Each structure stands twice: as C-alpha cells, then as structure tokens.
Amino acid sequence: MNTPKKRNFKIEAFKHRVEVDPKYAEKTWKVLEHAIHEIYNHNASGLSFEELYRNAYNMVLHKFGDKLYSGLIATMTLHLKEISKSIEAAQGGLFLEELNRKWGEHNKALQMIRDILMYMDRTYVSNNNKTPVHELGLSLWREHIIHSENIRSRLLNMLLEQIYRERTGEVIDRGLMRNITKMLSDLGPSVYQEDFEKPFLEVSASFYSGESQQFIECCSCGEYLKKAERWLNEEMERVTHYLDPKSEPKITSVVEREMIANHMQRLVHMENSGLVDMLVNDRYEDLGRMYSLFRRVPDGLSTIRDVMTSHLREKGKQLVTDPERLRDPVDFVQHLLDEKDKYDKIIGSSFNNDKTFLNALTSSFEYFINLNGRAPEFISLYVDDKFRRGLRGVSEEDVEAVLDKVMTLFRYLQEKDVFEKYYKQHLAKRLLYGKTVSDDAERSLIVKLKTECGYQFTSKLEGMFTDLKTSQDTMQGFSAGQGPEAAGEGPAIVVQVLTTGSWPMQPSAACNLPAELLPVCERFRAYYLGTHTGRRLSWQTNMGTADLRVAFARNQRHELNVSTHQMCILMLFNSADRLGYREIEQATEIPAADLRRCLQSLACVKGKNVLRKEPMSKDVGDDDAFFVNDAFASKYYKVKIGTVAAQKDSEPEKQETRQRVEEDRKPQIEAAIVRIMKSRRVLDHNNVVAEVTRQLQSRFLPNPVVIKKRIESLIEREFLERDKADRKLYRYLA
Amino acid sequence: MTRLTKKRRGEVSKSMRLTGSNDDVGFRALIEHELHLNAALDHFCIRDQIRALARRRKLEQLFQRFKEPHVDMILANGIECLCRELQVDPQDIVMLVLSSHMRAATMCEFSRQEFIDGLEALGVDSLETLREKIPSLRAELKDEQIFSVIYNFAFDWAKEEGQRSMTLDTAIGMWQLLLTEKCWPLVDHWCLFLQARQEKAISRDTWTMVLEFVKMADPVAPHYDADGAWPSLIDGFVGYLREGGIFPSS
Numbered sequence: 008m009n010t011p012k013k014r015n016f017k018i019e020a021f022k023h024r025v026e027v028d029p030k031y032a033e034k035t036w037k038v039l040e041h042a043i044h045e046i047y048n049h050n051a052s053g054l055s056f057e058e059l060y061r062n063a064y065n066m067v068l069h070k071f072g073d074k075l076y077s078g079l080i081a082t083m084t085l086h087l088k089e090i091s092k093s094i095e096a097a098q099g100g101l102f103l104e105e106l107n108r109k110w111g112e113h114n115k116a117l118q119m120i121r122d123i124l125m126y127m128d129r130t131y132v133s134n135n136n137k138t139p140v141h142e143l144g145l146s147l148w149r150e151h152i153i154h155s156e157n158i159r160s161r162l163l164n165m166l167l168e169q170i171y172r173e174r175t176g177e178v179i180d181r182g183l184m185r186n187i188t189k190m191l192s193d194l195g196p197s198v199y200q201e202d203f204e205k206p207f208l209e210v211s212a213s214f215y216s217g218e219s220q221q222f223i224e225c226c227s228c229g230e231y232l233k234k235a236e237r238w239l240n241e242e243m244e245r246v247t248h249y250l251d252p253k254s255e256p257k258i259t260s261v262v263e264r265e266m267i268a269n270h271m272q273r274l275v276h277m278e279n280s281g282l283v284d285m286l287v288n289d290r291y292e293d294l295g296r297m298y299s300l301f302r303r304v305p306d307g308l309s310t311i312r313d314v315m316t317s318h319l320r321e322k323g324k325q326l327v328t329d330p331e332r333l334r335d336p337v338d339f340v341q342h343l344l345d346e347k348d349k350y351d352k353i354i355g356s357s358f359n360n361d362k363t364f365l366n367a368l369t370s371s372f373e374y375f376i377n378l379n380g381r382a383p384e385f386i387s388l389y390v391d392d393k394f395r396r397g398l399r400g401v402s403e404e405d406v407e408a409v410l411d412k413v414m415t416l417f418r419y420l421q422e423k424d425v426f427e428k429y430y431k432q433h434l435a436k437r438l439l440y441g442k443t444v445s446d447d448a449e450r451s452l453i454v455k456l457k458t459e460c461g462y463q464f465t466s467k468l469e470g471m472f473t474d475l476k477t478s479q480d481t482m483q484g485f486s487a488g489q490g491p492e493a494a495g496e497g498p499a500i501v502v503q504v505l506t507t508g509s510w511p512m513q514p515s516a517a518c519n520l521p522a523e524l525l526p527v528c529e530r531f532r533a534y535y536l537g538t539h540t541g542r543r544l545s546w547q548t549n550m551g552t553a554d555l556r557v558a559f560a561r562n563q564r565h566e567l568n569v570s571t572h573q574m575c576i577l578m579l580f581n582s583a584d585r586l587g588y589r590e591i592e593q594a595t596e597i598p599a600a601d602l603r604r605c606l607q608s609l610a611c612v613k614g615k616n617v618l619r620k621e622p623m624s625k626d627v628g629d630d631d632a633f634f635v636n637d638a639f640a641s642k643y644y645k646v647k648i649g650t651v652a653a654q655k656d657s658e659p660e661k662q663e664t665r666q667r668v669e670e671d672r673k674p675q676i677e678a679a680i681v682r683i684m685k686s687r688r689v690l691d692h693n694n695v696v697a698e699v700t701r702q703l704q705s706r707f708l709p710n711p712v713v714i715k716k717r718i719e720s721l722i723e724r725e726f727l728e729r730d731k732a733d734r735k736l737y738r739y740l741a
Numbered sequence: 742m743t744r745l746t747k748k749r750r751g752e753v754s755k756s757m758r759l760t761g762s763n764d765d766v767g768f769r770a771l772i773e774h775e776l777h778l779n780a781a782l783d784h785f786c787i788r789d790q791i792r793a794l795a796r797r798r799k800l801e802q803l804f805q806r807f808k809e810p811h812v813d814m815i816l817a818n819g820i821e822c823l824c825r826e827l828q829v830d831p832q833d834i835v836m837l838v839l840s841s842h843m844r845a846a847t848m849c850e851f852s853r854q855e856f857i858d859g860l861e862a863l864g865v866d867s868l869e870t871l872r873e874k875i876p877s878l879r880a881e882l883k884d885e886q887i888f889s890v891i892y893n894f895a896f897d898w899a900k901e902e903g904q905r906s907m908t909l910d911t912a913i914g915m916w917q918l919l920l921t922e923k924c925w926p927l928v929d930h931w932c933l934f935l936q937a938r939q940e941k942a943i944s945r946d947t948w949t950m951v952l953e954f955v956k957m958a959d960p961v962a963p964h965y966d967a968d969g970a971w972p973s974l975i976d977g978f979v980g981y982l983r984e985g986g987i988f989p990s991s
Contacts, residue, residue, distance in 0.1 A: 692970030715973050723905055723944045734953060735970040 032071040035062045036078050042123065043079070046116045047086045056123065064126045072131030079124065083144065087113075087151040095157045103165050106158075107186050110148070117144035149194045153202065162187075166203060167210050170245070174214065185249035192251050204254055208261050211242075215265035223270055227280035229293040235266040236296055259303075268304040275314050282314045286353065294357035308363070316367045319350065323375030327382065336381075340389035344412050347372065372419045380665075383426035386416055390452065391433040398444045406448045414455050421708040424675075425668050427464060431511045434468060438475055439503065439550060460705055470509035478503040485534050500527050504535065505547070517546040518571075518597045521578035548572065549601060557617070560637035567617060568647040572597050572605045577617070580635050588631045603627045607651045614641065615648050669713075676709050676717045681726055684739040691735045692718070796866045800857045803868065808853070815851040827872050834922050838878045841894040848899050882922055889952060892919055896948045906942035909935060916951070925955050927982070934981045940974060947972040 042059050045051055066075045090109045097105035121128065121140040128139050138146065152158055166187065169179045191199040215238070222231050239262050246255040267274075274297075275282045285293045301307030323346065326332065332339045350368050358364045376382050390413055398406050420426055437443040450472070457465040482501055505512070520528060532544055553574035555567045569577065575595045579586055586594075592602055606627045610620040619636040620627070679699045684690060690698075695718065696711050703709050718737065721727045730736035807819035815823070824831045843859025845851055851859075865871045881887045899915050900907040907915075913932050920928040950972050965971075965979045 712973060712976070715970075715976075719944065719946060719972055722946045729946060729949075734950060 032066060032069070032074055035066050035071075036074060038062055039066075039075070039123070040078060040082055043082045043116075043120060044086075046119050047112075049112075051119060059123045060125070063124050067127050067131050072127060072135070075124070075127055076131065076137060079120070079140070080143070080147070083120075083147050084151060086116075087147055091152050091155050091158065094152065095155075102161065103169075103183055103187060106152075106162065107183055107190075109152075110186070110190050113144065113148055117141060120144070145194055149198060153191075153194065153198065159202070163202060163206055167207060170207070171210075171214070173245070174241070181248050188249055188251060199251055204251070204257070207254075208257055211258060212261050212265055215262055216269070219266050219270055223273060228274050228277040228282070229280055229285070229290065229296075231270075231274060232293060232296045232300060235262070235300055238262055238266060239300070263300075263303045267300055267307065271301065271304070271307060271310050275310055282311060283318050286315060286318060289349065289353065291353065291357045294353060298358050298361075308361070311358075312364060312367050315364070316371050319346075319368070319371040320374055322346070323371060324378055327375055327379040333379075333381065336385035336388040337392045339385050340413075340416065343372075343376065343416060347412070347415065369419070372416075373421075376416065376419045377421045380422075383420055383422050384429045386413065386420070387426055387429035387433050389413065390430070391437065394437055394443050394445070394449060396444070398448055403447075406445065407451065410448065410452050410455060413452070414459065417456075418459065421704075422668070423460060423464075423705065424671065424707045427706075428511070428664070428668060428671075431468060431471075435471060435510050435512065438471055440552075464706070467509045470506055474505050474509060475503060481535065481538075484538070485531060488534060489530070498524055498527055500524070500531060502531055502535075503551075504544070512547060512550070515547065515549050515598070516596070518548045518575055518595050520546070520548065521575055523578065548575070548597075559617075559635070559639050563640060564644070565639075565641060566645045568645065569609075570605065570648075570650055572601055573609055573648060573650070576602075576605055576609065580618075580633075584634060586633050588627060588629055588633070591633065604651050606631075606633065608648055609633075610636075612649070612651070615646060617646075617648065672707060672709065672713070673717060675703060675706070676714055677721060679703055680714070680717060680721060681739075684727060684737060688739050689730070689736055691733075692737065693735075695737060793861075796861065797857060799866045800860050803860070804853055804856050813853050815856060817849050820849055820851070826868050827875065829875060832918070834882065834918050835875055835879045837895060837898070837918065838881055838891060840898060841891045842878070845898060847902055888923070892952050893949060895919060896945055904942075906944045907948065908942055909940055912943040912948070920955060923955060927987075930982060930985075930987060931978060934978050937981075938974070938977065943974075944972075947974050950975060 039059060039062055042051075042054050045054055063075060066072065090113065094102065094105050094109055117140070121144075124140050131137070132139050137143075153162065166184070169184055173179045188199065188203065191203050218238075219231075219235075222234055226234065239259060242258045242262050243255060246252060246258060250258075277284075282294075282297065284290075285297070297311060298308070301311055323343075326342055326346065327339075332342065347368075354360060354364045354368060379385075393409060393413075398409065401409075417423070417426060434449070437449075443449055453465050453468050453472075456468070481504060485502075486499075528546070535544060536542060548571045551571040553569055553571055555569060555574060555577060556564065557567055557577075558564050567577070572595070575597065576591055579591060579594055588602075588606070591606070592599065595602070597605065603626075606618070606620070607625075608615070610616055610618040610627075610633060611625055616636055617639050619634045619638075621632045621634070676699060679702045680695060683695060683698045683702070692715075696714050699714050700709055700711075718727065722729060722737075725740055727737045728740055730738060804815065807815045807823050809816050809819060820836075821831055824833075824836065829835060839859075840848070840851075842863055843851060843855045845855050845859075860866070860871065863871075863874060865874055882891065895915050896907060899911050901911075913935055917928065917932060920931070925931075954971065954975050971979075
C-alpha cells in the first residue's frame with residue numbers, strides 16, 4: 008500500500024550570514040569614546056547625534072552592551088578625576104564657584120551622553136539591572152568629586168563658613184549656596200543629610216549655644232527675646248533661600264532648643280526684666296513675643312502660665328489682705344476689677360486669648376478673693392456705691408459693662424450666700440430711702456444674679472421690688488379714698504408695706520408715735536386691712552423719714568427733713584420747752600442706743616443743731632436736758648438732719664452675721680442631704696459629702712465637718728440610719 | 742427499763758419534745774401513767790405549772806421584800822438593799838448585766854414584771870441562787886458579742902426616758918464603767934476630752950460608734966481615717982489626742 012507519509016514542513020529562515028567585523032565593537036566604541044571626550048571638552052557641536060545614537064544602538068544590538076557600559080564608566084571616571092583635580096586646585100573662595108561650574112558642565116555632558124545611549128538605557132540597563140546612565144553619572148560624581156578626600160571636608164567647611172559669615176552679618180552669594188545645596192540634594196537625600204545637614208545642625212547648635220550664653224549675660228529678657236525671634240526668622244529665611252525645605256523644622260528646633268528651651272527658667276525669672284516685670288509694666292509686645300516663642304518649645308507655655316499664676320496669686324493675696332485697703336471697700340473692689348482688666352487685656356493682646364491662661368486667671372482670682380472673708384460684703388458695698396452715686400448719668404451700655412464686671416467677681420466668690428445677705432441689706436436701704444440711681448440697672452443686676460444662681464437666690468430681692476410697686480398702688484388708693492377734707496389738714500403719710508421675710512429688717516418694737524399722727528395711721532391701717540383681710544401690720548418706726556415745718560424764734564421758718572425717731576422727739580417740744588433725756592426716753596420708748604444717736608444728731612452737729620443740750624458736750628448722758636435751739640439759723644429753707652452714723656459693723660456684730668450665715672446654711676445642707684439620700688437610698692459618707700458640695704457650690708462651699716454634723720443630726724432625727732455592718736454607709740429612712 | 746413497742750417509743754419521744762423534758766422524766770411520767778401518752782402529758786404539764794407557780798411565788802415574795810411601799814416598783818432604796826444582800830456594790834457593772842437580763846427600761850428601777858420575768862429567765866428563785874449566778878453574769882462581759890449587746894442596752898437604760906440622747910454626765914459615767922471593764926487605755930483621756938468639749942448630749946449613733954472606735958482604735962489610731970464617717974466627736978477626740986501628743990500626728 009502506498010500510504011503517503013506525513014512530512015513535516017519546515018520553512019528555513021533566510022540565513023544571511025552577516026559577517027561581523029571582529030574589530031567592529033572596538034571601532035564603534037572608539038567612535039563613541041571619542042564623542043564622550045569631545046562632549047566633556049565642549050566640542051560637541053561637531054558631533055552627529057544620529058550617527059552616535061546608531062552606533063550605540065548597534066553595539067547594544069550586537070551584544071556589546073557590556074563593553075559599552077564599562078567603557079562609559081571608565082571614560083567618565085577619567086574625566087571626573089580630571090575635574091576633581093581642577094576643583095582641588097581652585098583657591099579659596101573660588102572653590103565653590105569652580106565646583107558649581109564643573110557640576111553644571113557635568114550635568115550638561117551627562118544629558119548628552121544619556122541621549123546618545125538612550126537605547127542602552129532602555130534595554131541593556133534594564134535587562135541587566137545596571138544603574139541608568141544619568142544616575143550612574145551622579146553616583147560617579149559623588150564618588151569622585153564630593154567624596155574625594157580633598158574635596159569632601161573642604162566643601163563642608165566652605166559651606167559652613169559661608170553660613171557663619173552670613174550669620175555674622177556679611178553678604179554671601181546665596182545663589183551659589185543654593186546651587187551647591189541643590190547639587191547635594193540631587194545626589195540623593197542621604198548625601199545632603201550626611202555631608203551637609205547633620206554637621207550644619209551641629210555647628211548651628213554650638214553657635215547658638217554660644218550666642219545665647221553671651222546674650223543672656225548682658226541682655227534684658229525683652230532684648231534677648233527680640234534677638235531670639237530675629238534669629239529664628241533668619242534661619243527660616245535661610246531655608247527658603249538656599250536650603251532644602253525639609254531642613255526647616257530641624258534648624259528651627261535647634262534654635263528653639265538652644266535659644267529658648269535651655270534658658271527658659273532664667274529668662275522667665277530674669278530680674279527686673281523677666282516675666283513678672285513685663286506683667287507689672289504691661290509690656291504687651293514683649294509678652295506676646297515670649298508667648299509665641301515659648302509655645303514652640305515643650306513646657307514653654309506652662310512655664311509662663313505657672314509664673315504668671317504664682318505672681319498673680321501673690322499680688323492678689325497682698326491686695327486682699329492689706330489692712331489699708333480694707334478701709335475702703337469701694338477702692339478694694341475697684342482694685343480687684345482693675346487687676347482683672349489688666350490680665351484680661353494681657354491675655355487678650357499678648358497670649359492669644361489662650362484658654363489655659365484664662366483658666367489660670369480664673370483659678371487665681373478664685374484663690375485669693377476668697378482669702379478675705381469680707382470680699383462678699385465689699386463687692387455688695389461696691390455695687391451699693393455704684394447704684395447710689397457711681398452710675399449717675401452713665402450710659403446704659405457702660406452700666407451693663409460695670410455690672411458684668413461685678414458679676415465676674417461674684418462668680419469667683421465661694422460664699423455667695425454671704426453676698427446675698429449683704430446685698431439684701433444694701434438693696435433694702437437703697438429702695439426704702441429712694442437712693443437708687445436707676446431701677447433698670449438694679450433689675451438688670453438681679454436678672455444677672457438669677458441667671459447665675461437660679462430663682463431661689465433672687466426671689467426675695469424681687470419680692471422687695473414688688474412690695475414697693477404694690478405700696479405705690481396702695482397709697483394711691485388710700486389717698487383717693489381719703490377725700491379732700493382729710494387731705495387738707497393734719498399730717499400726710501406715705502406708707503411702704505413690706506412683706507415680712509422678704510426684707511432683711513429685724514422686727515423691732517415700734518416707738519410711740521406723736522398723737523398728731525395716730526389718726527392718719529389708724530385710717531391707713533383700717534384702709535389696708537379692709538382691702539387685705541387676715542394680714543397684720545406693724546410699724547417699723549426705726550425707718551422712714553418725716554418733713555417737719557418748724558417756726559423758730561425770730562420768725563425763722565424751716566422745713567426739716569428728719570428720721571421718724573427724730574420726728575417723734577421733736578414733736579414732744581410742741582408742748583414743752585425743756586425735756587430731760589429720761590423724759591424723752593419715757594415718752595417715745597425709742598431704744599436707748601437709737602435715742603442717743605438721734606439726740607446727738609439733733610443737738611451736737613454744727614449747723615444742724617435744732618436742739619440745745621445742757622451740758623454742752625459731744626455725748627448724750629442720762630441726766631442731760633434738751634431745749635429748742637432758738638438761735639438755730641441756716642441759709643437754706645430746707646434742712647436735712649442726718650443721723651450720726653452708727654459704729655461700723657463691730658467685731659461681735661460681724662461674728663453675729665457670720666453665725667447667722669452658718670445657721671442659714673444648716674437647713675440648706677440638710678435639705679441637700681435628704682434630697683440626695685432620697686434618690687440614692689444608700690450611699691457612703693464620702694459620696695454624700697461630695698454630692699452635697701456639688702449641689703451647693705453655686706451658693707457656698709460647705710465645710711465637710713459641717714456636713715458630717717448635719718448627717719449626724721439627721722441620723723438622730725431618724726431621717727437616716729447608719730448601716731449595721733458598714734459604718735460608712737448611710738441608709739435613707741422613708 | 743420497760744420494753745417499749747415501736748409505737749410507744751415514738752410517743753415517748755413526742756412527749757419529750759412537747760414537754761422539753763429529758764429522757765428520764767419523760768419515761769417516768771409515761772410509766773406512771775401506764776404508758777398512756779395523753780395522761781402523761783397532762784401530768785407533766787400540770788407538774789411543770791405547779792413548779793413554775795411555786796417559783797413565781799418565791800420571786801413575788803422577793804419582789805415584795807425590796808419594792809417601795811407605795812409604788813409597785815423596786816427603786817433606788819430597794820436596789821441598795823438588794824445589792825447589800827448580794828454583797829455587790831450598786832456601782833458594780835454586774836448590776837448592768839443583771840439589768841440587761843431583766844430588760845430593765847430605766848436605770849435604778851425594776852418593775853414587777855421586769856424583776857420577776859428576768860429572774861425567772863435566769864432560772865433563779867432565791868437570793869442565794871442569784872448570788873451564785875453573779876460570777877457567771879460577770880463572765881458574760883468577756884464575750885465580745887454579749888458585751889456589745891449590753892453596751893447598746895446601756896444607752897436606753899441610762900438615758901432619761903423620752904429623750905433621744907443621753908446627757909453628757911450620764912454618758913461619761915457609763916463610759917467609765919463600761920470602757921474600764923473593756924480595759925480601754927484611753928478611757929481617762931476620753932472623759933477628760935468630753936468634759937473639755939462641753940458637748941451637751943450624746944446621740945445613740947455616737948454612743949454606738951464609740952464602741953466600734955474602741956474596738957479598732959487603740960493599736961491602729963495612727964491610721965485613723967478622718968474621712969471614715971466617724972461621728973465628729975470621735976474626729977475631735979483623735980485631733981485632741983494628736984494635739985496632746987498621745988497619738989503621733991498623721
């Protein structure tokens with residue numbers, strides 16, 4: 008059988024024996040080598056780029072890449088060695104310029120060589136994991152120029168010297184510097200860092216360490232800081248001009264460390280120019296500088312803050328404990344406010360309104376204001392003074408500003424309840440005697456207190472206002488109901504009806520009113536009780552004023568404005584020429600201390616002595632006798648007879664006020680304990696104390712010992728019991 | 742011993758449980774009543790009642806002997822007589838122990854019921870037996886728990902009736918009595934401190950806590966924790982001791 012055999016076809020490739028000239032590689036390389044020489048010798052204009060490229064291409068194609076590559080290295084190395092020699096030969100300042108020039112040339116040559124050998128770069132280099140031509144050129148430069156023994160240290164020294172010269176004020180070629188540092192960076196970040204940056208930072212550190220030593224010895228703190236700031240700016244500028252941007256944080260941190268961090272304590276405490284001095288003299292600019300410099304270093308701001316705080320506390324302590332200051336409460340508070348303003352301004356303008364500084368300010372004020380137990384009283388007196396005099400004719404905004412300032416001081420107080428107590432007294436006097444400058448301002452402050460401390464705090468104060476308003480209406484109703492015949496004769500009265508409890512007055516026994524007054528008082532009583540059943544009225548004769556028309560001898564007529572008590576005394580002289588002290592006391596039943604004061608005011612004050620006393624002396628004795636002073640004369644028709652001021656709060660009285668405050672606190676503490684225990688049922692001692700303190704701190708700071716006593720009292724009254732097993736636990740007994 | 746059927750034995754033990762008597766008495770009662778349980782029980786109860794009545798009568802006589810002529814109570818005079826008979830000082834702490842057994846409501850007073858029930862509970866029916874009981878009563882104080890009970894009893898016993906707290910003088914007296922018994926080394930300091938403080942009265946809480954303090958204070962006082970919720974009087978005492986250099990200050 009003739010089975011056709013399968014035959015495999017094979018198409019032979021066209022074989023064209025290319026005779027390779029054995030000398031081919033050698034020849035071609037010679038051409039290229041020559042070209043490289045020409046390039047380095049600045050003769051490249053005569054070269055044919057196309058031809059050279061083809062030659063290089065062919066060499067790589069014919070597997071002579073190796074030869075080409077190693078030849079390139081050898082040729083370049085040769086040239087770099089020459090270059091290195093010429094750079095070494097450059098004298099002094101020319102060294103850097105020469106280096107820079109050669110670097111430029113090398114780069115240009117490298118560019119051309121890379122273009123010629125582009126094919127090698129693409130195939131041979133990448134296939135054989137060699138360094139590409141450009142990088143190769145850089146690394147050879149690094150090896151033979153930068154790292155050559157004679158150049159390496161010289162370069163570094165030259166650079167550092169240039170920088171030093173610039174630091175000391177000389178002008179240097181910044182362009183050259185920029186090129187050199189750029190070269191170092193181009194050679195790789197490690198070259199820049201190792202060969203320049205590291206030593207640069209070290210040298211800078213020792214430079215600034217020396218400078219700072221020198222300056223701190225002879226400069227004031229302000230000057231030193233100015234210098235530090237300038238240096239810092241200079242270094243940053245230097246970086247932007249001729250250093251790698253990455254160097255900025257490093258060099259600034261060197262300057263910060265050497266100039267600031269290492270001398271922080273010394274600067275702050277520098278005598279006569281340190282922080283305290285700046286604070287005292289309001290040197291906002293220096294303070295601002297200190298703040299912005301110190302914030303750059305760790306613990307910088309806390310250093311400033313601590314010094315400021317301790318200075319402020321010290322000063323505040325002096326302020327509040329200085330016995331001289333205590334004489335004038337208004338001045339005392341004004342000083343506190345000034346101090347607060349001062350520091351507000353410093354923190355605002357120099358310390359960037361830093362929260363932590365503001366907190367430090369608050370805590371310092373809280374600390375020292377409470378060192379003086381009379382601070383609450385003084386603040387109330389300050390407000391009293393403002394409302395009586397200080398705010399007259401002041402615009403609404405300014406009034407608000409003053410009140411807001413008072414409120415900040417108020418917030419610092421721990422014993423807000425003491426303030427309330429005094430404020431109530433002072434407000435009552437202002438209201439009753441119509442002494443307040445502006446009702447709106449009064450109300451505004453009460454609203455502020457209410458926002459701060461809640462309804463409870465101000466309810467009684469508001470009650471006082473309401474009473475006065477109601478009294479006005481009542482008086483209108485009363486006089487309308489009187490009819491014209493009653494109004495014509497006899498004395499007229501104006502009554503203010505005060506709710507017991509809202510007003511701080513202690514109920515006192517009424518004195519005997521003159522008979523002339525009794526009918527009208529009785530009418531008012533009947534009128535008032537007729538409209539308000541179930542109420543009780545009692546006269547507070549220790550308050551109030553009266554206008555009396557008096558005819559002295561020689562037809563001298565005057566209208567005297569006197570207190571109610573004084574009026575009662577004077578009325579007695581309608582029916583007698585001479586009255587002894589005891590007679591007066593018996594007739595009026597005014598308490599002895601008040602009576603003496605009234606008589607003193609009537610008989611012993613020059614120019615207002617409507618009575619004459621025998622014997623003539625400053626004090627009123629039990630056996631003294633009184634006459635109408637017929638010789639009384641005044642150029643005014645209306646004469647206001649004051650009341651000799653009572654002795655200022657004497658020690659026992661102060662103690663009594665204190666005791667009353669303590670007594671008032673007891674029920675508040677107990678109420679808080681019961682509230683807490685009612686919701687928690689079982690709670691341990693320390694938590695009860697903490698919780699009570701928290702609940703009450705808007706009014707006062709309860710003393711833990713007092714809280715404990717209240718707990719004991721509650722246990723005794725069986726609101727609470729102690730746990731049988733754990734004595735620290737309390738249980739609520741429903 | 743008589744042989745008992747199983748049923749009988751059950752009844753015997755039941756009767757013993759009911760009457761609370763011991764084996765012998767139970768058996769004897771049972772045998773006497775021809776092992777008739779109900780009768781035995783009746784007998785037992787009656788006999789017991791009789792015995793109790795006899796004892797009560799004796800105690801009644803004892804009470805009559807000491808009671809005030811016109812009041813149905815033993816008061817100071819009677820107690821003095823009783824103490825004389827017992828050869829015990831009226832100030833002796835053992836009288837407090839005795840009072841606590843009688844559940845006496847008030848110091849220096851025994852009502853009829855307190856006296857008779859109390860002595861009956863002690864198993865005493867004559868002065869002699871009571872005198873014999875004294876040492877064991879005294880020994881009870883050594884027991885910490887019983888001491889606490891007696892200590893707390895003392896507050897109600899010693900304070901004036903109707904008052905919440907105890908007057909300072911009474912409290913000092915009672916503390917001297919009780920805490921000396923407890924061998925508290927600081928008892929004199931404590932009393933001096935109280936007199937110096939002029940505290941008016943001692944609350945029940947303070948009274949109770951003082952014993953707690955005495956129990957723990959002596960050796961560990963330097964570790965005294967002022968935040969430890971001690972009554973403020975005790976806080977004050979520790980401050981006083983530290984001031985006086987008796988405790989090292991913390």
